[in-house]
Amino acid sequence: MLQQLESLYKEACSAIETASDSDALQAWESKFIGRKGEITSLLRSVGQLPKEERANFGKRANEIKDELTALYTEREELVRQRELAHSLEEGEIDVTLPGRPIPVGGIHPANQTLREIYDIWADMGFQVFRTREVEDDETNFEMLNIPEHHPARDMWDTFHTTTPGVILRTHTSPGQIHAMRHFAPGPIRVILPGMCYRYEQISSRKEIQFNQVEGLAVGTNIRLSDLKGTIAAFARRMLGENQKVRFRGSYFPFTEPSMEVDVECILCGGKGCSVCKYTGWLEIAGCGMVHPTVLRNGGYDPAIHSGFAFGMGPERITMLKHDIKDIRYFWGNDLRFLEQF
């Protein structure tokens, strides 16, 4: 048995030299010194020897086992180092490689203009008041003094839903009714921004969806001169300190009197160019004094209260500012356009 032990020892010593990875090393361990290993089982069968040989055998067997265990530990460390070096080499990161660019989004040009508009009106005491995009016919038209069959309805080609009387708002003006009913009989200074929808033939100048920013001021002693001064102040903040503004008489069913706001052409400075169609002026908004019927529908007494309202198109203002020739770019999702802002 002692001989057997010595030859196993030799075998183990040479076998460990060829265990070059942790799997092979593991196999070596279980073959020789593991719980079911050959050396271990030899040690266990020490009882089969004649008594006088046992001590000697046991001593040698333990020696060998200790030695092999030490060899194993040493080898294990070596293999581990080797495997680590290998995996570092394999998974090496080339720090000189340029990183993958993370595309950064930007604020949509229409939203940039909207935010500028919010800021200016906020400075003048107007808060944002949001109302629904899906409206009823009554609020979008009737309450704004546009009865059914009135020819003025031709100004707003409408998207209807499958529910009779429920439509997509054609302008932000129905927000005036919501705001008035919310604040009546108190004073109001709000802007009503948001998407509007019209059943239009899409062209470079017309889209079926677009933003508007409505404005509404209601109180006592609000006069046309307040409207003119406030709008002119807005135009100067938005377009430049020396911006010239003019008001032209117009017609809207929900205001009386009604006006159109023009600014001197920001591209040619009033000299005349293709954008202002050689008039020197650009139209930026409609406005007027809130019609008594509309005030009444909102819960105000026109004998006591008066107010002004306006409606402007942020996309249109953006187009004028940047000389954008086609409104379809705004919602066309073309990055070549959007990335310019």
Ligand code: DAH
């Ligand atoms: N709602 C009008 C439109 O969509 C714009 C407008 C004109 C709004 C005059 C107003 C206003 O509040 O006073 O064409």
